[in-house]
Amino acid sequence: MANLTEELVLAALRNVREPELHKDLVTLNMIRDVKIKGDDVSFTIVLTTPACPLTAQMEQNSKDVLAQIGARKVDIHWISEVPSDQRIIDRLQVTFHNTIAISSGKGGVGKSTVAANLAVALAKMGAGVGLLDADIYGPNIPLMMGVDHLPRTTGDKITPALAYGVRLMSMAFLMQPDQPVIWRGPMIHSAIRQFLTDVDWGQLDYLIIDLPPGTGDAQLTLAQSVPLTGAVVVTTPQEVALADALKGLKMFEKLEVDILGIVENMGPYIDPKTGQKIAFFGEGGGQRMADRLQVPFLGSVPLDPAVREGGDAGQPIVSSRPESLAAQALNQIAQKVAARISVLNLE
Ligand SMILES: Nc1ncnc2c1ncn2[C@@H]1O[C@H](COP(=O)(O)OP(=O)(O)O)[C@@H](O)[C@H]1O
Numbered sequence: 279m280a281n282l283t284e285e286l287v288l289a290a291l292r293n294v295r296e297p298e299l300h301k302d303l304v305t306l307n308m309i310r311d312v313k314i315k316g317d318d319v320s321f322t323i324v325l326t327t328p329a330c331p332l333t334a335q336m337e338q339n340s341k342d343v344l345a346q347i348g349a350r351k352v353d354i355h356w357i358s359e360v361p362s363d364q365r366i367i368d369r370l371q372v373t374f375h376n377t378i379a380i381s382s383g384k385g386g387v388g389k390s391t392v393a394a395n396l397a398v399a400l401a402k403m404g405a406g407v408g409l410l411d412a413d414i415y416g417p418n419i420p421l422m423m424g425v426d427h428l429p430r431t432t433g434d435k436i437t438p439a440l441a442y443g444v445r446l447m448s449m450a451f452l453m454q455p456d457q458p459v460i461w462r463g464p465m466i467h468s469a470i471r472q473f474l475t476d477v478d479w480g481q482l483d484y485l486i487i488d489l490p491p492g493t494g495d496a497q498l499t500l501a502q503s504v505p506l507t508g509a510v511v512v513t514t515p516q517e518v519a520l521a522d523a524l525k526g527l528k529m530f531e532k533l534e535v536d537i538l539g540i541v542e543n544m545g546p547y548i549d550p551k552t553g554q555k556i557a558f559f560g561e562g563g564g565q566r567m568a569d570r571l572q573v574p575f576l577g578s579v580p581l582d583p584a585v586r587e588g589g590d591a592g593q594p595i596v597s598s599r600p601e602s603l604a605a606q607a608l609n610q611i612a613q614k615v616a617a618r619i620s621v622l623n624l625e
């Protein structure tokens with residue numbers, strides 16, 4: 279018999295670090311329900327996001343340190359509680375915990391594709407996810423998610439559409455098809471406030487917002503109408519696109535919104551048959567920009583025809599082709615975004 283006590287178990291677990299938050303599990307308050315039966319130990323680890331990629335490593339390290347103090351069988355139960363951005367709760371009295379803006383310096387770089395796939399990836403990992411399509415110039419998220427109308431609303435709040443486990447609301451649902459809308463500042467502001475407060479989002483860990491491209495007045499109004507936990511900037515690897523993305527970064531800096539990182543989209547593609555690498559729009563630009571600006575590089579999504587086909591068919595690639603390199607890259611980016619949010623909220 280090793281005479282285990284809860285104190286001994288916790289002292290041992292102080293030697294296990296959360297690899298992304300860089301503190302130990304006990305300091306981070308992640309250990310709950312320690313139970314000891316003879317030499318058998320069980321406890322719960324509370325993750326800060328269900329999108330945590332490193333549970334296997336934490337499990338092994340926990341088992342190792344507990345074996346050292348004589349534990350025989352170790353049973354770990356996992357749950358997650360995503361920490362909240364308090365500014366959102368204070369300003370809006372809503373039930374979502376974090377807001378993530380997806381932005382780009384110009385159109386056509388795959389901002390909406392990234393937004394839709396990140397949302398689906400996080401939902402698949404078990405998070406409560408909303409997707410707000412606020413791109414007033416080209417609200418095409420419903421198309422990419424295979425949704426063309428809102429469900430009928432029964433209560434006094436608008437019921438969002440549901441696709442791939444993601445609750446979805448779009449500017450497109452407010453517009454007449456084929457009718458141009460001229461959005462003025464106050465209209466944008468009130469539409470966004472309505473989306474945030476009059477939609478029945480339920481409990482959301484992450485609300486992902488597809489912003490219009492660029493850094494004009496509309497973008498500014500939008501970014502100021504919502505308390506943003508952080509922003510993801512999407513760019514292609516070329517220098518021109520990078521110059522545009524730079525402007526986007528500067529805008530968020532001015533608004534004091536944290537940059538979660540840069541996503542390079544339409545990056546080098548590896549032909550699965552020949553193994554040949556095709557760098558249609560160049561290579562390494564996203565990483566170079568992140569280095570230069572000292573913001574995190576979140577990853578590169580290859581230019582892959584399957585991404586476009588998935589988008590056109592209303593089937594995001596992380597759902598339809600999870601084994602593809604593009605889907606894998608998007609999943610990893612989703613995990614990195616979630617980890618950055620946890621770090622920001624725990625700081
Ligand atoms: N990694 C990619 N590989 C291939 N096609 C892509 C990729 N990312 C986006 N696309 C396609 O490029 C077009 C523009 O993407 P979209 O997400 O609508 O850009 P944005 O929202 O920035 O204007 C769409 O047809 C989309 O399917």
Ligand SMILES: [Mg+2]
Nearest residue numbers: 389390413416
């Ligand atoms: Mg778009």
